[in-house]
Structures are given as structure tokens and as C-alpha cells.
Amino acid sequence: MWMSVLMMNAILLVVTVLIIVADRFLVTYGDCTIRVQRGREAQEFTLRGGGTLLSALTDHGVAVQSSCGGKGTCGYCKCRVVSGGGQLLPTEELFMTRREKADGLRLACQVKVKGDVGVEIPDFLSIVRSMVAAKKFDARKRWRVTIR
Amino acid sequence: MSTFVGLVTVFIATLLTHNIALTYLLGMCPFISLSKRIETASGMGIAVIFVVVLTAALNWPIYNLILVPTHSELIYYITFIITIAASVQLLEMIMERFLPALQASFGIFLPLITVNCIVLAVSLFMIIREYGFLKSVVFALGSSVGWTMAIVVMAAINEKLRLIGDIPRGMRGPGIVMTSAGIIALAFLGFAGIVSL
Numbered sequence: 001m002w003m004s005v006l007m008m009n010a011i012l013l014v015v016t017v018l019i020i021v022a023d024r025f026l027v028t029y030g031d032c033t034i035r036v037q038r039g040r041e042a043q044e045f046t047l048r049g050g051g052t053l054l055s056a057l058t059d060h061g062v063a064v065q066s067s068c069g070g071k072g073t074c075g076y077c078k079c080r081v082v083s084g085g086g087q088l089l090p091t092e093e094l095f096m097t098r099r100e101k102a103d104g105l106r107l108a109c110q111v112k113v114k115g116d117v118g119v120e121i122p123d124f125l126s127i128v129r130s131m132v133a134a135k136k137f138d139a140r141k142r143w144r145v146t147i148r
Numbered sequence: 149m150s151t152f153v154g155l156v157t158v159f160i161a162t163l164l165t166h167n168i169a170l171t172y173l174l175g176m177c178p179f180i181s182l183s184k185r186i187e188t189a190s191g192m193g194i195a196v197i198f199v200v201v202l203t204a205a206l207n208w209p210i211y212n213l214i215l216v217p218t219h220s221e222l223i224y225y226i227t228f229i230i231t232i233a234a235s236v237q238l239l240e241m242i243m244e245r246f247l248p249a250l251q252a253s254f255g256i257f258l259p260l261i262t263v264n265c266i267v268l269a270v271s272l273f274m275i276i277r278e279y280g281f282l283k284s285v286v287f288a289l290g291s292s293v294g295w296t297m298a299i300v301v302m303a304a305i306n307e308k309l310r311l312i313g314d315i316p317r318g319m320r321g322p323g324i325v326m327t328s329a330g331i332i333a334l335a336f337l338g339f340a341g342i343v344s345l
């Protein structure tokens with residue numbers, strides 16, 4: 001029995017070391033700059049590439065809607081990736097209409113930061129404020145915001 | 149010669165009479181969700197072939213050269229899962245670095261396969277049936293090619309069904325896929341008796 005436990009730990013150790021070494025030497029995207037345009041505000045920050053756009057944004061205080069936590073199942077974290085996002089993935093297609101695809105919308109949780117990325121995010125708060133001010137917002141009605 | 153005949157028998161059996169998708173109903177999650185378009189289905193199929201063969205080739209020596217001599221057969225389930233997860237992760241990193249075009253064509257399918265039951269099932273079957281190394285690799289290749297064949301056939305049927313477009317509302321989606329899969333499985337029963345494992 002103790003041999004099994006020992007072997008289990010040994011295998012885990014080898015695998016962990018292998019992945020850490022591979023991560024250190026194979027995944028080297030270097031520093032990537034992310035430019036965020038949110039309504040009228042522009043923001044720019046630099047981070048180490050390799051993670052998802054959603055985690056990069058939330059780590060730097062840019063709140064993006066997401067209820068599944070980046071699993072690609074809720075489809076809330078839509079944003080327009082202006083540059084450096086790569087191709088639309090099959091996992092995103094389910095959540096996109098033809099128009100949204102043409103507009104360059106992506107799910108932030110599915111976009112991997114591999115280089116400099118330019119992204120536009122709808123400023124929901126100011127959109128809602130302006131709708132309330134113009135008395136166009138009715139919480140009882142289903143509503144949606146289209147990014148233009 | 150008999151070894152060669154044995155290998156061909158295993159290959160044909162896993163492809164037709166013991167098809168992993170249609171006989172054992174394994175890998176049903178991607179089978180249902182990714183069988184809408186032939187292009188997606190074949191992409192997933194190729195990724196499955198790649199990973200199943202690789203993990204079978206890794207798991208066989210781990211079981212027979214490490215676990216059996218140390219009398220640790222008890223932990224083979226969990227060891228296989230760790231090997232599968234780690235090898236998929238490593239494979240993705242290597243492909244991202246050296247073969248970005250191939251990695252882009254696999255897209256999200258490669259990491260998805262880590263939790264696919266076909267991969268674990270093939271490794272478990274080869275241990276339970278006490279196959280040798282070469283037979284295990286051929287078995288893995290046959291099983292994964294058989295699964296790919298099944299999902300591509302399913303996708304082709306789905307594409308045709310969409311063209312017809314008069315599927316009852318309640319049957320759309322997984323309902324029609326499972327019904328069609330059942331009919332294909334019945335058709336594959338016709339191969340029973342050709343070869344056996």
C-alpha cells in the first residue's frame with residue numbers, strides 16, 4: 001500500500017516538474033500590451049502573455065460581465081477585439097450572431113493573449129445611466145445593449 | 149505473420165464490430181455536441197486520434213514497467229488520468245511553440261479531449277485485455293479512427309437533416325442525434341461476426 005502512495009506521489013512530482021519546465025521554456029510570449037477602449041475612457045497596461053483576455057482585464061480592474069467564470073458557457077463576456085485576437089473559435093460561434101461575427105466581437109474568456117491586443121468594451125454603467133436619464137430604461141422589460 | 153494478422157484483426161474489429169462510439173457508447177458528449185458540421189467533426193476526430201494513440205503509447209509502459217513491478221496496480225486509474233491530462237497539456241505547449249498552424253487548426257478541441265472518456269477507456273481496455281505494446285497502439289489507433297468515422301458519418305447525416313428541415317421541434321438537437329446514432333449502431337451490427345476481439 002505504501003508503495004502505491006509513494007509511486008503516486010513520484011508520478012505526480014515528475015508530471016508537475018515536466019509541466020513547470022515546459023511552461024517556463026516553451027510558453028514565452030513575453031510582455032504584451034493591452035489597450036482597452038471603454039466608452040470614452042482609454043486604458044493601457046502590460047502583462048505577461050499566455051493567459052486569457054478575460055483574466056487579464058479583470059486582473060487590471062476592468063470589469064467584464066461573466067457569470068461562468070471564463071468557461072465559455074455563458075457568453076456574457078463579449079467585447080470587440082480590434083487587434084491581436086486571432087480567429088473566432090468554434091466555442092464562440094454558438095454565442096455570436098452573423099452581425100456580431102462581422103463586427104469582430106469575441107468572448108474575452110476564449111481569446112488568449114499572445115501579443116499586443118486592442119479591445120473595445122461597452123461601458124454598461126454609462127449606457128444604463130444615459131438610458132435612465134432619457135427614461136428609456138425599464139427594468140421590467142428585457143433589454144440588451146448592442147456594441148456599435 | 150500471425151502477429152500481423154492479429155494486429156489487422158484488432159484494427160478491423162475496433163473499426164467495425166467493436167466501434168467505441170456505436171458499440172460501447174463512449175465519447176457521447178462530443179459526439180452529440182460536435183456532430184453538426186463535417187468540418188468540426190473531422191477536426192475533433194483528428195485530435196482524438198492524435199491524443200488516444202499518444203496516451204495509449206505512454207500509459208502502456210507506465211503500467212507495465214512502473215506500476216506492475218512495484219505492485220502499485222491499484223492506482224492505475226488515477227495514474228492514467230494524470231498522464232492523459234499532462235500529455236495533452238504538454239502536447240498543446242509543444243504545438244503552440246513549434247507548430248502554431250496545426251495548433252490553430254485543432255483550436256479548442258485538443259484541451260477538450262483531456263476529459264473525454266474515450267481516451268481513458270482505450271487505456272483501461274488495453275490493460276484489462278492484457279494487450280502487448282504494439283497491439284495496444286493498434287487498438288488505440290483503430291478505436292480512435294472508428295470514433296472519428298462514426299462522428300463524421302453523424303455530422304454528414306445532420307447536415308442532410310438540416311437541409312430537409314422538417315424535424316419535429318421536440319426531436320431537434322440531441323434527440324435526433326441519439327435516434328440517428330441508434331440507427332447507425334444497428335447498421336453496424338451487420339458487421340458482427342466478421343471479426344471478434
